[in-house]
Amino acid sequence: MSKSDPNAPKRLALIASKGTLDWAYPPFILASAAGAMGWEVGVFFTFYGLTLLKPKLTASVSPLGNPAMPMKMPFGPEEFQNINWNMPNLLMANVPGFESVATNLMKQTFKNKGVATIEELRDMCVEMDVRLIGCQMTMDVFGFKKQDFIPQAEIGGAATFLEYAADADVQLFI
């Protein structure tokens, strides 16, 4: 797995540690863009990032933990869409279904703007032979098995990632 050939393509090594909708985007965007540039890409999914390897993605987003998140409506006239709705924490924490409303609003906004879905980006990555590696230790901790993930997922540990990253031109922890 080590990169001994000096003419080998550039390599990107990512750690995806978060599984919310907002944080699911950066690893798949960078991985697919690097793949499009002919780079070799490996993404190591650990902790909550592991959920991004499940066949059906259920990533959601909570504005409660993201105080700087703009709260905007994806419909209506432009002036209305540009209003930033100031939601009190009390409302976000206590109103049932608030998180699913926020998740749907974000998904709709992304769709309106022409951003690909997480599923589409992940499919792109699979097509471009991006290596998707699940962290064995956190799989054990959270009770995931290899068969819980998409068939393209590999399993590895810290040493697997480090060896891959040691020869990478770009390494990022997300």
Add this chain to the structure above:
Amino acid sequence: MNNIEVIREDQLLDCSGLLCPMSIVKTSNAMKELGSGQILKVIATDAGYLPDVEAWSRQTGNLLLNSMAEDGKFVVFLQKS
């Protein structure tokens, strides 16, 4: 720079409405279908497309022959290496 009128594309790709990274991913996929020396014309509306396609061209060695911006649209001509 070449005069944009004289460049004849072999293939046209319309990335209007697509945002990062899809415009670059689609560009890359379309270029894979071309033979060496053939030219792809891309139309994009992604405001980050020009710097991105310049970086893509440097990274992949495919030549960026010409690029222009007009009415919120970007038109580039890429030649397969």
